Amino acid sequence: MAHKKSLHRFLTQRFTFLFISLSIIYVFVVGFINLNAMDDTTSYYMQYEAQVLSEYYQKEDDILEFDKGIKEYYWGIDKLPKLYKEFLDKRSLDENIMMLLETDSHFIYILPYNAANLPETFVVVHLFDKSAHSYSEKKLHIQLSILFSIALLVVMYFVLQTNRQVSLQVSSLKKWVRFLNIDNINSASLPKSLKFDELIQIASVVSLSYQQQQQLNTKKQAVLKREQAFLSSLSHELRTPISIISAACALLEKRNALSDKDKKALIKLSHANDNMKRLTETLLQLWRNQPTSxxxxxxxxxxxxxxxxxxxxxxxxxxxxxxxxxxxxxxxxTHVSIVMSNLIRNAHQYTTTGKIHIKLDGYVLIISNQFDNDLHTHTNESFGFGIGLYIVKKICTDNNWMIQTDTTNFIFSVKIQFKNQTII
Incomplete structure (x- = not known):
């Protein structure tokens, strides 16, 4: 089996790398935005310079230019060079708001600054060489674009690889579960392709349950074989004496020497034997869960x-x-006959006083009888009085007939509602 690894740990590592990658991309993006936000930073510095220099210098003073050709300062709009004045004349003059003048060679930022204590508008001008700025900006754009593209490709690759590895592992587990065979114990062995602890634990639980199911099936098969052997033996033991009695009755019926009393006894014996034969066949069919012929x-x-x-x-x-x-x-x-005869015999057997009440209303049959107090404890059993009621309930269940039993004031009653059977 491959080296085991926690799925949680695997995903944590992958998404940590993803988080770091996205953080790096974020830093680059912020840097890129800051570099391209020249107007904002220029406006701040120009406002700062205008405030400080306008307070420090008087209108008649000569203002020192520390960055000649890059920064210029003027007292009053009329002191501006012709280019700047023409630019401002074409626009409404908004004091303390920076404006941009673009020439063939420069980006020129002009800030007319005014305050309550100033005698005149103080103008700050910043100049940026267009060619140098454009080259560095394009170069930066290209570099950052390449870096962003590489970073995004790496992130996408790791996302796809993570999804692929997890999907393959889950797919292997799914395929193994699908082809599990309860009849083949070797199919429950764990798949070697799994490497995540969580999936291995799931497979182990499934494998253990299948092995237990296989053991149960083995025991069930053994029980079924013993039951089949018992039913075969029981069938032989029940049918043999019935056949002998049937043959004996048939021979006796052919004899003319029987008295009237013996003939009545023979008829009674034949009826009892037929009932026994019918009941035996039904019992065997019920025990074997076989449909009646x-x-x-x-x-x-x-x-x-x-x-x-x-x-x-x-x-x-x-x-x-x-x-x-x-x-x-x-x-x-036969089923209806067995149900009726068993309920009638049960009622007669357990009735010592009172009458047996039989009511037939449409498809509903109700048989009730009064029983002695000594037999009251028997009515709490799930099958009521004797095996006869068990057989009745089993037949009703198999034929989808409704059956209800009730015991009230030492009166036991059984209610059955017959239903039409489908002719196959």
Whole structure:
């Protein structure tokens, strides 16, 4: 792996260099502005000279010229040379305001200065050689322009390089994450191209989570294999005795020597065996999360409810059935049958006093029963009374039927709202 470096430190170094570069450019720009602000500095010095010299010299005194050919001083406008007077005559005379006269050879700055205690206007003149000033100014312009251009290119290069390096690192991390494969443990190894600590830490966390996910997947696969083996064994163990009983019932039905009592017992045994077979197939499908192979048919809820009440062999004296707006709907008949039979058997099993109330209103089925106080603790369990209600809830969930349970004053009730299934 490449030498590690903090992304924060890398960006700090880069932007520190950028700040220093911009500061240098700023200094050059300020210097350039100051050099080109000759009018401002000249005006200041001319005002200063006018104030000092006008106070020091009298009108009759000869004023010494320290920079001959560069600076000139005059008492009164009428004492000015013809060139200066003609220039001022063409303009409105604004005292204490500097004016610029440009000739072929010079830049001439003229300041008419006046104050309350002065007998006459004091004029200060500064002259600058045009050729010398122009040459130095152009030379300075060229030098500063080159320096500015180089500085800006360096700054742009560092900005682009910084962006490129950070982008490449982030891109490497993104590409590595995209091609991570939970099924391949080698894909979780850290990419060697990363060199920033922050990105390496992120990659380490992602790699660790993928390795943990791989371990969980391995355990999950092992559990699934054991579950499949168990379901296969359970399927065999359940279906074998059912098949034997079905075969025995079929042989007994062919015998004519059976008494009426034995025939009734055989019919009861056959019904019980068919219910067991149907329940076993449904349970296996639910446990395997497999869709039922049964086709969707039109179901009359009223007829099917009457059939399940009869098949449950519950004493009719304790069952009170109320019908209202009976409807038919499309669904898996086996599932509806198992739901009804389990709820009826549960109600009968846990009812010691009172009646079982069954109400069918449209697509809504409500079954309620009164139970003993001793069984009250069982109603706090998540699945109510026994495995029968668990199966009912599982079937309702898989078919998107609404199911609600309620316990009030030792009366347990289950409400189911059936919905039409889509025919595939």
């Amino acid at each position: 049964e086709k969707i048919t039109q179901i009359s809820l009223g007829d099917l409810l009457a059939y399940e009440i009869k098949e449950s062999q519950v004493n009719s004296s304790i069952v009170e059935v109320t019908h209202n707006n009976i409807k038919s709907f499309q669904g898996h008949k």
